[in-house]
Amino acid sequence: MHIPSWPQADESEADLLRAVLESPQWGGFHPFVAEFEQSFAAYQHAAYGISAFNGTVTLELALDVLGITDGDEVIVPAISFISTATAVSRSGATPVFVDLRENTFNLDPIRVREAITSRTKAVMAVHFGGTMCDIEALEAVCREHNLYLIEDAAHAHGSEWNGKRAGSFGIAGSFSFQNGKVLCSGEGGMLVSSDDKFAEAARSVANCGRVKGQSFYEHVRLGTNFRLTAFQAAILLAQFERLPGQIERRTANVRLLKKLLSSVEEVIWQEQPAAVTANSWYLLVGRLTKGNRDKFTAALAAAGVPCTPFYPHTLYRNLLYSEGGCRVMECPVAEARVRDSFWLPHRVFLGDDPTTEAVGEVLRKALSCSVSIAVSTASLW
Ligand SMILES: Cc1ncc(COP(=O)(O)O)c(C=O)c1O
Incomplete structure (x- = not known):
């Protein structure tokens, strides 16, 4: 069994990196940065791409540009990486943690509707593991209540809902190019948007408050410097060439694995609605209906299959939120998932058929092994 390592690189990364190294511009004004922004935004079906040095600051940038601040509330899923929530807290607004829809590992639009108050300004939707959340239902809720829809698409490069790609539904979609992501440059991020005004303001804030057409030392708004370097863009341009082929490989391997395990009743895989027409397969997420999850993931790791026994707790159980600073809706589904779920990273599905078998x-x-151990432990009691 040969599970490929990650990240992967070859001469194409080396050639582009060398081109940057030999150029007089190593920073964000090298043409590679704009080239990658345009290509990636178009790939995600958006008009504009504003790159930044990671996918945490891109979330903060989106909230800043939308004017979300003290006294506002933003709905976030109870399960995600911490940046989804801290971006809201750092804006001054309050994250409101909302439960997942059973088996989807994604926000439940019904629970989202119940969490809305007069202070709610936005919904931050995550496409967990690369599987799109019910983005059309969330769009409808946001439209009805006049809320911004922001997509935290950090897992969803190339993922689609009815043929339309992640990040192109909300006013903005945020991507991460951190080391473990399916498109990576060690660190990196991008906001995509098709809203002219939003995109212009986001680019300006991320570039020290400058605006196109004015001199380098004219700053029209309170900005900062979030720029991606040319070295990151060089790596991303090379990685981007491989992304479609890698998605195809993962899709075939996930299908094969599920087929091989179709008689197994102890695992329920993350639901794939018919509207999910493409999936990055950043993570293959599942939950155990029987047996001991920790023993199961330990047995996988011991056999050389990388696997994570899910997040240790829901976001609101982090020490950060133990004394408040958030609002928490009832989240029984999310609480159950941290106890019984697991994920396999995308590199597990980049190998050949025999590896998947x-x-x-x-x-x-x-x-x-996890079921028999659980039974024998139970019988001791
Ligand atoms: C859902 C989600 N949002 C945001 C981020 C933050 O991205 P970055 O690590 O590039 O800051 C991550 C990173 O893992 C993530 O998984």
């Missing part, structure tokens, strides 16, 4: 065998053995 071997992964399937390891999964099957780890499952029976």
